[in-house]
Amino acid sequence: MKPNRGKACAGERDYVYTLNAGNQHFVLTVPLKFPVQENISHLHGRLMLLHNLPCFVENDLKQSLNKFIEDETIKGYDREAEMALEAVKSGEVDINQLADTWAKAYKETTLEYAKPEENSWDEDFADVYHDLIHSPASETLLNLEHNYFVSISELINERDVELKKLQERQGAEMDKVMQELGKSLTDQDVNSLAARHFESQQDLENKWTNELKQSTAIQKQEYQEWVIKLHQDLKNPNNSSISDEIKVQPSQLRESVEGNGRIYEEQRLLEESFTIHLGAQLKTMHNLRLLRADMLDFCKHKRNHRNGVKLHRLQTAMSLYSTSLCGLVLLVDNRISSYSGIKRDFATVCQECTDFHFPGIQEQLEIVQKVVLKARAQRSNKSKKHHGSKDSGIEDKSKNIERNQSNILQGEFYITRHSNLSEIHVAFHLCVDDNVRSGNITARDPAIMGLRNILKVCCTHDITTISIPLLLVHDMSEMRKFIPVSCHIVVIAEVSIW
Numbered sequence: 437m438k439p440n441r442g443k444a445c446a447g448e449r450d451y452v453y454t455l456n457a458g459n460q461h462f463v464l465t466v467p468l469k470f471p472v473q474e475n476i477s478h479l480h481g482r483l484m485l486l487h488n489l490p491c492f493v494e495n496d497l498k499q500s501l502n503k504f505i506e507d508e509t510i511k512g513y514d515r516e517a518e519m520a521l522e523a524v525k526s527g528e529v530d531i532n533q534l535a536d537t538w539a540k541a542y543k544e545t546t547l548e549y550a551k552p553e554e555n556s557w558d559e560d561f562a563d564v565y566h567d568l569i570h571s572p573a574s575e576t577l578l579n580l581e582h583n584y585f586v587s588i589s590e591l592i593n594e595r596d597v598e599l600k601k602l603q604e605r606q607g608a609e610m611d612k613v614m615q616e617l618g619k620s621l622t623d624q625d626v627n628s629l630a631a632r633h634f635e636s637q638q639d640l641e642n643k644w645t646n647e648l649k650q651s652t653a654i655q656k657q658e659y660q661e662w663v664i665k666l667h668q669d670l671k672n673p674n675n676s677s678i679s680d681e682i683k684v685q686p687s688q689l690r691e692s693v694e695g696n697g698r699i700y701e702e703q704r705l706l707e708e709s710f711t712i713h714l715g716a717q718l719k720t721m722h723n724l725r726l727l728r729a730d731m732l733d734f735c736k737h738k739r740n741h742r743n744g745v746k747l748h749r750l751q752t753a754m755s756l757y758s759t760s761l762c763g764l765v766l767l768v769d770n771r772i773s774s775y776s777g778i779k780r781d782f783a784t785v786c787q788e789c790t791d792f793h794f795p796g797i798q799e800q801l802e803i804v805q806k807v808v809l810k811a812r813a814q815r816s817n818k819s820k821k822h823h824g825s826k827d828s829g830i831e832d833k834s835k836n837i838e839r840n841q842s843n844i845l846q847g848e849f850y851i852t853r854h855s856n857l858s859e860i861h862v863a864f865h866l867c868v869d870d871n872v873r874s875g876n877i878t879a880r881d882p883a884i885m886g887l888r889n890i891l892k893v894c895c896t897h898d899i900t901t902i903s904i905p906l907l908l909v910h911d912m913s914e915m916r917k918f919i920p921v922s923c924h925i926v927v928i929a930e931v932s933i934w
Contacts, residue, residue, distance in 0.1 A: 451504050455493055464489075470512055472505050561660055562793065564667045566757045573666060578749055580662070581856075584655045585737050585789040591651060592788060595644040602640055606633040648787065655790045731778070731910060734764055734903055735785045735857040748859050756793070756855055759898040763862040765890060767883075767910060770843040770867050772805050772850065774798065778910055782863070786854060793855040804850045805842055812841050847882025849890060862899055864890045872908040883908055 448467045455462040464487060472479075480498045483489065489497065523529045568577060613621055613629055707727040713719045737749070755761065766778055774783035774797065786797040794800070844850065849866040868883045877883060887904070894902055 449508055451501065453497060453500055455489075457490075468505070468508075470508060472509070476502060476505060558793075561663070562757050564663055565793070568663060568667055568670075569753050569756070571670065573670070574750065574753070576666075577663070578753065580659065581749075581789070581792075582737075584659065585856075587655070588648070588651065588790060589788050591644075591648055592784075595648070598644070599637070599640060602637060606636070609633075652787075652790045652796070656792050659790070659792045726906065731764065731766065731903070731905060732781055732785055734859045735782065735854075735863075737789055737858050752857070752859055752861065753855075756861060760901075761861045761897070761899045762859060763864060763890075763894060763899045763902040764860040765864045765866055765887070765902065765904045767868045767872070767905060767908065768865045770845065772801055772808060772842065772844065774801060779865075786856065789856040791854060791856040794853045797852060797854075800852045804852075808844060808850075809841055845882070847886035847889075849886055851893070860903070864893075864902075866890065868908065877908075 448469050451466045451468050453464040453466075455464065464483075466483065477498075480494075480501055483497065483501075484494060520529075524531055524534065565577075568574065610626075610629065610633070613626055617623070617626060707725065710724040710726075712722050712724060714722060752762065766782060768779050769777070774780055783797050795803075844867045846867055846869050849864050852863045852865065854861060854863065866883065866886045868886075871877055871881065872883050890902070893899070
């Protein structure tokens, strides 16, 4: 049956159109190949043009052509159906196999009879982790994560030391060459040495990048397998070794003390809290906490185990799969990357600890870049269709977008998810320009509009706590130093949305 499918309605058929003009009678015969794949309107236009037909027959020809193609297509499908029925009656097609095929297709296309979707590995692991973090094994999970963090941090320190030594050695070599420039060496020798230095530095960075990526992948696999095994053991009431498995061994905790031996100061300074009520009839309560801090302090893990630090991390882990998430706003430029500024510092913090639940920061940025390219192309096409080329302002904006397809506009933001940071789960990367540094911004400024959109996302996606740079800057400029002290010391505004 399958080889003959479609043959009954395929083939050429002659379309005949008769035209009476006074005493003259004209007949137009055109062979058409069925099934007709091309646009009927285009076919009608070509017939009018090729045969020099008068304009008064245009509508009649189009109606006749549409009716002919529709009738012949239906006749072809009828013939195909008759052939299929004859094949079933004659025994050429197994009726049981045909019934199974129809039943399978019906189940796959009908939601009522479709099989429920199976949970993915990520969903299963999320459920298992949520159960364990709310059990006596939570401290064991945090200790294991801390050990992994210390291991990755040590690798990063080794990488930084090796890169620093290479740069110092290359700097000394370049100084010697520059002293001999014009005497025994030429500009070509200097350029050749600089190229070799660059290649050596790239090779070393690639080596450490691959080693960190491999170590992170191994840690993630080991951690997930251990979590699954521990969850299975907890479900087995006859397992007597479970208490030893989740017992906290202080001697097994890896401590990495900084060289100067300083202890992390747990108590934050210059902090004030407020509770406000907004709304005329239906009032909502919001908690505001103003404090002086670095934005990345909410992300960094502390290497020395202290009770305050562990409690912060425990709270973040317990609310990872909950309706009480924590967010953070970072002010970035229009490039989706992690090569400069606070974006680089944030990516470094993210890479210091393995993310066991979500993709790494670089993978998430690559996904964001693809989404931005797709959205930018759709927006550009839509703008061209609606406005054309008459509006010069829109045309200049469209050209600017086309030149920077991978960049985002002022006020736009992208989101990254994290489970390996100290006190946040979601990071909002808000694109701002130099206008926010001047302080002359209005309520319609793109940065303010972007903050409004971020708060909307928080309200619809269970993000109840968000940390925002109060003056929309990460670093204080000379001009802002003249702001009164009571405002100057406040750098972070943390808002709890209820």
